[in-house]
Amino acid sequence: MNEFTMPTQYSALETEGKWYAAWEAAGLFKPDESGSKPIYCITIPPPNITGSLHMGHALCYPLQDTLGRYQRLQGKNVLILPGQDHAGIATQSVVDKQLKKEGKSAAAIGREKFVERVWEWRKESGDTILHQLRSLGCAFDWSRLRFTLDEEYADAVLKVFINWFDRGLIFRGKRVVNWDPILQTSVSDIETERKTVRGKLYYVRYPFADGSGDVVIATTRPETMLADVAVAVHPSDARYTGLVGKYLILPLLNRDIPLISDIYPDPAFGSGAVKITPAHDANDYQVGIRHGLPMPTILDERARIILEGTKYHSLDRLEARKQVVADLEEGGFLVKIEDHEIPILISERSGEVIEPLLSEQWFVDQPKLAERVIPHVKAGDVKFHPPRYERIFLDWLENIREWCISRQLWWGHRIPIYYTADGTPIAAMSQADAEQKSGQAIVRQDEDVLDTWFSSGLWPFATLGWPHDSSDLKRFYPTSTLITDRNIINLWVARMMMMGYDLTGEKPFSDVIIYATVLREDGRRMSKSLGTGIDPMTIISTIGADALRYTLLSQTGENQDIKYSDRKTEEARNFANKIWNATRFVLLNVESTPAEPTQFEIVDQWLLSRLAATEKEVRRAYDEFDLQSACQALYRFFWSEMCDWYIEVTKSRLANQETKAVPQWVLLTAINAFLKMMHPIMPHITEELYSHLPLKDKAAFIMAEAWPQIPDSWTNPQAESTVERWFTITRALRGLRAEVGLDAKSQIPSVHFVGDLQGGDAVIQSQARASALVLGVPTGPKSISTTIGGVDLYLPIEGLIDMEKELGRLGREAQKTREDLDKLQLRLTNPQFTERAKPEVVARETELAAELQDKLQKIQIRIQLFTG
């Protein structure tokens, strides 16, 4: 396709596909293997293999691609390393559901077959999202693709476990953990969500064993009384003075339990007495520990009651609640029921209410690891963008707790713990290793797998070959930038920091960018389950990846949320079309690169100066991850300055053989620079247009180009202010003609002016479409007029317009001017202002007041002329 066959509408669909293949074939996604260029590296947040592209991804991954492309243009050796996360719980759920549909179950087919089955599933449909990232234009190095269950990666994970186990950073313990009764595994605190629901508060009477009255307790979960081992009251609570130490009869089960004293109960809440169920409540567990209480468990892994020989046995927890309440009532133990707001924990994965459950799990000593990270963050070794997230991050690290890393799943890294006959745990890479290590026979391996975040915490270095001293690790680690969303700052970023500092001795990355959440236009969340999501692939296949990228990236700054809307993608599409057509215009007018001119006109200098300013701003914006400003600067330069003004002003010069060389050169230079600066955000269209530019020295791809080098000498404030004054005058003239209803196309016979046009006569005349500019006040016919930038403009309009209307307009203008002037004078006559304000401010406002004064006088004269 050459410029003459370029259609007048840009078709993203025809353009985008071909370039991705071309870049990849040219090896542009891979870093240089040799050379001394500075390094830029991102290991992308690995999407889940179960995932498919959503709007969050459509922001996150192009953002990383944009930074990578920018850094390439800046001459860096760039590696953007892609990968995928095995996503333990999510993936296991998917396959579980499939099995269920087939009438099978994981339990029935067994661990080995199940894991095989998951691998099969991954082969078939686990790569969907990787293909989608390609259609977004992401220039990732697919030759280095990593998966958290790759053999090498898995090796690294196990080594970390063993290392930490041997150092005492990993230990086994019996704790109350968050149990998900649907997934039937423990989940960590940060994988749960707190909610408040309307519920009931039950007041229950526990009689004293000696028949001397009773104690009333309040509970939201009466069914757990079946596992009560005590009732606690606060030591300062006068109501219970002298009663502590006595025994109570646990209703329904008729067991004796002690009344104990502990600081946990809040005397102001309920009756001040709390039933203690250590195995099914984290707080009660602490009380149980403090008092050495027994900790019977009465719920199984599906949250059913396990109490052989009672009527409650095998009831679901909610069924059991009804039964217990009914029985309490019947037995006369139920005092009252109140409505109550109950805080509950929801498992983020299954949506099920979490059951606190006492069980044996593996833990990581996070407080110890965090200690090492905190000073580095405080010292600024790792910077957050926006910076407010640093505080949030540190707060969490400073209050961090143990991390439960064992999951009762099959899909994942199986915990490398082997037990000898006497139950001693040995951490080793294999059973053989364990036997060698312990000198004993191994009877079994731990059944659990590791929390997915344990393995993804190693991402920035395990993907580069750690723990081996690989050349990639040496060259690309520490990585440069991490881009992620705020929901996983604690879940993932913190883990990478702790693991990175502990295992590599270095920070995993220098900058952490937290990007905005993409909401719907109405401000609601996009959610697949609610059907409120918008599929990015649909957008890509209608208006193109570039437009989608621009839509999201042009809203990306320090904001917390951005709203997606079709109107915005339309804007982006229009911008792409504008870029297409303006370039098309230039190509129609420029057949080859002219030599660099030695003489420029002022408008040329103006555009080059604007280009210089734009380049500076865009570079600053990219460097500070402020893509919003980058887009704004590029949009303004291209559309307002280059298209609306420079091209329009220059058309006549381009039509003339004698004068066309200079504007041709300027336009080509501006477009070339613009396309490079725009390329990181809109890679396809810029690559396409670049390929058509008739440049002498040109890289094979814009992607492999260098960032535009703008000479300092192009910065020309003088030219900028002069030319912008011409434009202001032009706009004023256009305004005058529109005011009186003259067609925009028709020529005005002549415009009179008084004042200095600073060489802008020709530009003003042509852009305002006047057939002549005449110096001096028009003598004969009546005119409409205005004063702008120190120039009085007169448009003779006798017979063309309604004189009454014009008088009205002049009256309004006079009034507005007077109001402005009054405000200013009020300030200028205030000694407080003239004495305390900065002298330059006073000077400027004094000058402005003089101008307004002058303008007002002239308007008044015109009114007189008109009426006279």
Added chain:
RNA sequence: GGGCGGUUAGCUCAGUUGGUAGAGCGCCUCGUUUACACCGAGGUGGUCGCGGGUUCGAGUCCUGCACCGCCCACCA
């Protein structure tokens, strides 16, 4: 309960160290000029959430409050 972000034109948002409020879209008027109607020209539109304070001067700084959103938190 604690913390963070937001509140500026009908809509979505910019607004640098305090110095007469901006963009895009929408709306209105005009327009088939050697790119582009996914366009061009002009215009309408804002007591900058509310109340105090600092200052000659506040969208911008301080302080209360309201509303929206997010995060953290062991009250049965």
